[in-house]
Amino acid sequence: MNSELQYFFELVFSGITKGSIYALIALGYTMVYGIIELINFAHGEIYMIGAFTGLIVAGLLGIFGFPLLGVLAIAVICAIIWCAAYGYTIEKVAYRPLRNAPRLSPLISAIGMSIFLQNYVQLAQTSDFLPFPQLIPDFEFLDSIAYIVSSTDVVIIVLSAVVMTALHCFIKYTNMGKAMRATAQNRKMAMLLGIDADSIISVTFVIGSALAAIGGVLIASRMGSIDAYIGFLAGMKAFTAAVLGGIGSIPGAMFGGLVLGCCENLAAGYISSDYADVFAFLILVLILTFRPSGIFGRAPVQKV
């Protein structure tokens, strides 16, 4: 394979890896927006807390000399549990009292929550970068393709795909999933039919946060270091992914994540890496301005 092509594939595969993480986080934005029309600004911080929880758990387990795969599994599970609890608590404290408030109130509350969480982690831990251990083992059978896609990337892509398929089945086939879709369509009607909207909203936050936790641990393990501020940028990019695919749409979020990851990587690889983040924000601004319903979403009819 010539080196030009190899470079291209490298960029695409690492783009897909990044993109699957964006997609995992984007799902949380899109599910929450679908149900209560709130841009959950604090969602990026949940992802950051997931990465920190993973780091702390891995550090503790490392002392006992667990095998690598075991450490990864336990770190991911702990991150999921704690992030889900954070998601649940945040919704209850900062958003639930504002259910009937003007539209901008919960958004401002969410921004406040995001600032609070970021500073809470920074004060309780550190404002410096922390090295993150390589939790994802190298698989020997992947050596043959290692020159274009690393073993870590394969694990991340496969794991995200599995998780997202599971989510899709959950939404589509379980009663809880049906109740969620019903609430997203028409909360009042769903409540009249005996669906407890408050608990559905809680479940949405819990699931979204759990997905962000998985994303947090996986990407931290790939990047090799984390700090208290990673949530903001990752959150913005994931939100871009959600908007790109059409906010409120679950397959849209997955697709948007992949497209964004690849675009960003190709732009950084072929144009300039200094401006990689600028490209992501530019996509966000352009999509919101010219096609706010996203690639898959349909333009909403303004109710008068």
Place this chain on the structure above:
Amino acid sequence: MQILKKAILTGIWFAVLTFPIMVVKVDHIEGKMVWRWENAGYIAIGAALLSLVWRYLLERKAMRRRQEELAIREPSLWNKILRDPKLIRTGLLILLLLMLILPALSSTYHINIIATALIYVVLALGLNIAVGLSGQLVLGYAAFYAVGAYAYGLANHYLGIGFWAMLPVGGIIAALAGILLGLPVLRLRGDYLAIVTLGFGEITRLIIQNWSSLTRGPGGISGIAKPGFFNFSMADVAVSSVYIYYITLALAILTIFVVDRLKHSRVGRAWQALREDEIASEAMGVDTMRTKLSAFALSSMWAGFAGVLMATKTTFINPNSFTFMESALILSMVVLGGMGSIWGVVLGAVAIILLPEYLRAFSEYRMLIFGAIMVAMMVFRPQGLIPPQFRRYEIPDYLKKKSAGTPEGAKEGN
């Protein structure tokens, strides 16, 4: 008893929730874990107490709302003071006099801090035009601030243009940037607009940071000229601080005056109608596009003024002064003070700048506390510290007499 049990459970919940972050600390230099068990205790007790306060406040809010519906609520002492125009006028006059003689009473250090607070007063009042009066949530306000600061910084660095020439120009450039951003995004709904402005803010900062050949990148521009006084330049630091203090004071007073006049004008009413209901105001004949654009332009113009002023005051600017956190900080001033309320926003800006300065112990926790305040304000007091007052229009007596002559039934709509 039930309440106590709930509080204890809340305490335990938060202790468990914050366990990994609060109790365990990763010490990567030594490569070990530090255990801080005492933190779990603090969190548990703190959360339990806070949950009691939280519940009490929520109940009080619900009760007040019921009372308001029944219209049996007496205005509180605070509100009574706010509604007494004589008291306010006297208070403001005393405050103004104090501000004018302040440099004689206090050291350069304090003067500088107050001047910073005044710059933020200008910024917060500018943002208040967009957010508080017209209801357009702008999350990238720091970008316009940066435009003003860099306009002066670059013009001074490369062309040697002075402060007084650049003050209006910086404002106009920022206003143009506001229009440039405003034009394509006018049709967007509130929260989408918020995100677009956030994206715009980040793009602006990243471009400033990366376009090193022009902006000198992350290192920033230093040695920006202080304002001159007619053809004299100010060499003495103390004198120039006082001079800048008076300039900021003048600009802050001008801003208050302008925003107040605008608020109680045809344009200001249209802004407020836009905030209340966009479709209704469009249907009532308000050109919402133009109205939004004017709010955007004026709001960013004030950020431009403040930016020029900041650049001349600190003589050094770099991209790190214009992050999203800066925008959030200015927004929290507006929210804390009371969206749409001029004196509320002034109070919010002064409180948020001065409190951490004078409570050094808390300065580390500054952003943490702001975040918490933003949430708490939205939950308990969304109208802010000083809610906007309603203009009581004077109805001339001859009009009233005429209506008094009509039969009582007219009031029932017959």
Place this chain on the structure above:
Amino acid sequence: MHPVLQASGLSMVFGGLRAVNSVDLCVRDGEIVALIGPNGAGKTTFFNCITGIYTPTEGQIRLCRPKTHGGGNDSGTVLNGFRPSRITKLGMARTFQNIRLFPNMTVLENVMIGMHCRTRAGILGALFRPPSVRAEEKLVIEKSYSYLEAVGLQSLYSERARNLPYGDQRRLEIARALAAEPFMLLLDEPAAGMNPQETIALQELIRTLRSQYNLTVLLIEHDMGLVMSLSDRIYVMEYGTKIAEGTPMEIGHNPRVIKAYLGEDFNA
């Protein structure tokens, strides 16, 4: 008489749904015309089309200023594609079915917003307040107050709009629409949620306003008592199409209308 508002072949399609299907309608100078029909018949969508909130998919809307309001002999303006604010400025104002006041502004300020399109003061005027702006502001206050008097809300002028009782909010919407100095007034279910006495009072109010301000009125209403006694002519819509038009008498005896309202099995 001179036609003031004319819609021809008006259709509005949302995705696959034809909410309004080729409706023709004509309102002449000084008439009160009612648009009735079961829920979901497309009446409010029709209103939203002619006031510019939606852009109709097909058809044409024409608005013509009557002579009583200084209009000429021309055939009027085609409104298709105009923004709502421009249509209001041309002389057609409306109220909303689900009240859309400015809740945190005072009653007087709500009406003053209605006069926005009839006044001119800009930003510089607001800053320097020259005599012309001050005079304009005074006129706005006086006129707004007189519109409040017209609907009987003058004593509440300094209340916040959201604190008004329901019926008063509906009347405030009418006052706000009047302040835009229209010749054509559109009322979307003005009597909704009112008790019988209030409805009768409203009926009188609409009549009075018509003669006081030389208005032409088009209203959507479900209260048949009000529609029958107030309107000169009635249009009936069902499933997006017009099924009948005529005087109240004719409509009351139209078998298709009776069927639409009361169902197949009802024998009149």
